[in-house]
Amino acid sequence: MPETGNGRAYVAQTSAAVGRELRLAMLLADMLPVARTIRVSQREPECTWPSPYARAYDARGRLLPLNRAQCRTAARWVMRAHPEANWNEAHDLDLATGILQRAGEAYRTVAGRR
Template sequence: MPASRSGRALAAQPAKAVAPTDAIRQHRLAALLADMVPGARIIRVSQHQPSQTWPSPYTRAYDERGQPIRLNRTQCVAAARWVIRAFSEANWDEAHDLDLTSGTLQSAAGACAPSDGGR
């Protein structure tokens, strides 16, 4: 350790912890999910898996054209849990979409329109 003018060693000072804001956390989460699911643009999260009648974290991923991306069970459950914990204030009785480019979460109710401009 470097010595001070008095000849005694300087004591280590604790580093100042900077608390990340919610926006920083949400962008970090979006970046992690984009790494976990390559090619994904939207992650849709709900607490109701279509094949079950009881609540269960569930995720679907979509690319930039709105085409579904296949997820394995681990990706599906882990992504859903991460998003639900990061956005705990959201009403999880309905599905929500996380945009991986901006890190914003919105209700999936209005996002169900066909992407091809048809009916």
């Protein structure tokens, strides 16, 4: 069985799991109405220790300002909704589809190099 980057096997998602992902994306879109993508990682730029951190980007890829509460809340929600992800790497959550991808994969898909 193929494995993910963190050593866990891929598992087919149920419709309930897909529904939860879309609900999460809708809640985050309500909290950050202009955002199109949220990048989540465990590394805050100013900290040397792991700390949930999120950045929001609009449809053009411009960084949107987040306050500390929005940043931490969004990161924690995404991390708890996707415990199978390898959080040693940054991940992008598409708020339109609810799909979570590693940050590098999201760029390859946009560039058409998938």
